Amino acid sequence: MSDIYLQHLMTIIMSVFLRGYRGKTVDFSIVSQHHRTTVAYFLNHGKWNDSALQKALKSSIVELIYQEARSSGQPVFCIVDDTIASHVKPSSQALHPIEAAYFHQSHLKGRQDYGHQVVSVMLSCNGITLNYAVILYDKTKSKIKIVQDIAAELPEAPVVSYFLCDSWYTSVDLMKSFLKKGFYTIGALKTNRILYPMGIRQKASELALHMRKSDPNVSLVTVDKRKFYVYRYEGNLNKISNAVVLLSYPEECFGNPKALRIFISTDVSLSTQEILDSYAKRWSIELFFRQSKQKLGLDKYQIRSSQGIQRYWLIMSLTHYLCCMFKGKYCTFEEGYCLHHQVKERTDYGHLSVDPAWSFAEGCFNDCRVILCNFRYLLIYSYKLELKDFWFRCVTYLSPLSLSISL
Numbered sequence: 001m002s003d004i005y006l007q008h009l010m011t012i013i014m015s016v017f018l019r020g021y022r023g024k025t026v027d028f029s030i031v032s033q034h035h036r037t038t039v040a041y042f043l044n045h046g047k048w049n050d051s052a053l054q055k056a057l058k059s060s061i062v063e064l065i066y067q068e069a070r071s072s073g074q075p076v077f078c079i080v081d082d083t084i085a086s087h088v089k090p091s092s093q094a095l096h097p098i099e100a101a102y103f104h105q106s107h108l109k110g111r112q113d114y115g116h117q118v119v120s121v122m123l124s125c126n127g128i129t130l131n132y133a134v135i136l137y138d139k140t141k142s143k144i145k146i147v148q149d150i151a152a153e154l155p156e157a158p159v160v161s162y163f164l165c166d167s168w169y170t171s172v173d174l175m176k177s178f179l180k181k182g183f184y185t186i187g188a189l190k191t192n193r194i195l196y197p198m199g200i201r202q203k204a205s206e207l208a209l210h211m212r213k214s215d216p217n218v219s220l221v222t223v224d225k226r227k228f229y230v231y232r233y234e235g236n237l238n239k240i241s242n243a244v245v246l247l248s249y250p251e252e253c254f255g256n257p258k259a260l261r262i263f264i265s266t267d268v269s270l271s272t273q274e275i276l277d278s279y280a281k282r283w284s285i286e287l288f289f290r291q292s293k294q295k296l297g298l299d300k301y302q303i304r305s306s307q308g309i310q311r312y313w314l315i316m317s318l319t320h321y322l323c324c325m326f327k328g329k330y331c332t333f334e335e336g337y338c339l340h341h342q343v344k345e346r347t348d349y350g351h352l353s354v355d356p357a358w359s360f361a362e363g364c365f366n367d368c369r370v371i372l373c374n375f376r377y378l379l380i381y382s383y384k385l386e387l388k389d390f391w392f393r394c395v396t397y398l399s400p401l402s403l404s405i406s407l
Contacts, residue, residue: 007034008042009315016296016319025302044308054133054314057321061130062155064325065123069159074126076161078154078183079282080147080169082137083289085299086115099306100138115299116309119143121150122285128330129284131320134313138306144169148177157182162267164282170264172239184267186278191262195245196236204262207233208247213254220251223276227251232272237264244268246275291333292316 011032025036032039042048069076084104090097106113117137123130135146147169163178163185170187178185191205211218211231218231231247246263253259265275292298296316303309323336331339 005048008039012315013319043311044305050311061132065125066158068125068128072126076157077124077164077281079122079164079285081285082117082119084113084115084117086113089114098304119146131317134317136310144171144174151177154181162186186265189262189264194238208260221273223280229254230272
């Protein structure tokens with residue numbers, strides 16, 4: 001990657017850290033000595049190896065999460081969901097409409113919503129949760145196939161682990177793909193799924209009509225301070241030989257068909273409490289979507305090309321990672337994001353400068369001339385150093401005295 005392209009990369013990241021991002025390319029001019037259109041060109045048409053950056057980021061996240069699983073013995077959770085990055089539908093007369101944007105059904109809004117559908121995959125273990133991938137659903141392949149490809153590229157889990165998803169992704173083929181990598185499935189099911197209690201073919205919603213609080217298979221379970229009546233079924237489903245299915249009602253809505261929620265676990269050794277507690281960990285991906293939209297401009301970007309959009313999402317994933325690994329150990333995204341104000345108070349970065357005198361301003365950063373040879377090392381060192389050290393390394397990296405990088 002050329003020096004100018006690396007400057008653009010750091011411009012985008014720093015604009016988020018130092019002042020937040022409003023979704024306008026003009027924001028980049030705050031920390032860049034180049035015109036904002038050159039940064040847009042970097043995203044849309046620049047000849048740089050974004051797949052190498054993506055591979056390095058994924059590798060670092062897998063290494064961190066799997067190492068935590070090996071040392072703690074806790075399961076890895078692979079969490080999958082999607083959201084919509086909403087945009088205003090352009091006029092039919094628009095010469096350059098935004099690419100890969102369609103109408104999608106928004107369950108949150110209860111209507112069709114125009115924009116990009118984002119499929120996100122997160123990895124979590126023992127309280128550490130990081131975004132592994134953000135993929136654009138452009139209708140060239142199904143969302144199920146997108147996630148199957150993710151399952152195929154993941155290394156085999158070092159301990160018994162779980163794939164967490166909502167009812168859209170509890171596909172038999174997808175569950176089999178994750179099982180090959182050591183991930184059982186814990187997910188939601190639609191109420192029309194077919195079960196076979198006592199060998200009788202029956203919809204889950206029909207079976208729920210016969211639930212009674214006094215039934216020995218019904219228990220009162222507390223999840224996140226809320227209580228639920230849960231019926232536990234263990235047996236066959238269509239194309240699944242044996243699994244646990246939980247039919248659940250909130251305590252205050254027992255018997256209300258609209259309140260019925262159904263969950264599946266392909267690991268039959270788990271208790272009802274363990275299944276529901278594990279499924280509750282899926283909330284972290286909803287939190288990621290909210291944070292990304294509020295702080296990282298997930299649905300506010302002004303980029304038209306499909307390639308530029310996916311590159312932008314990749315850089316935002318890197319930014320999210322840097323926030324979570326701010327001081328050499330994991331912290332929440334909000335904590336890492338807020339800590340940038342402390343850096344801003346200590347250091348006036350202004351525009352990204354290539355003045356070598358600036359990069360060697362403090363003696364304790366003289367070792368910055370030891371240049372990181374590729375993005376993998378850039379990512380690894382970024383969470384071993386405080387953010388200030390990281391920026392000094394980056395600026396040194398851009399200086400004429402630094403070594404060139406090649407991917």
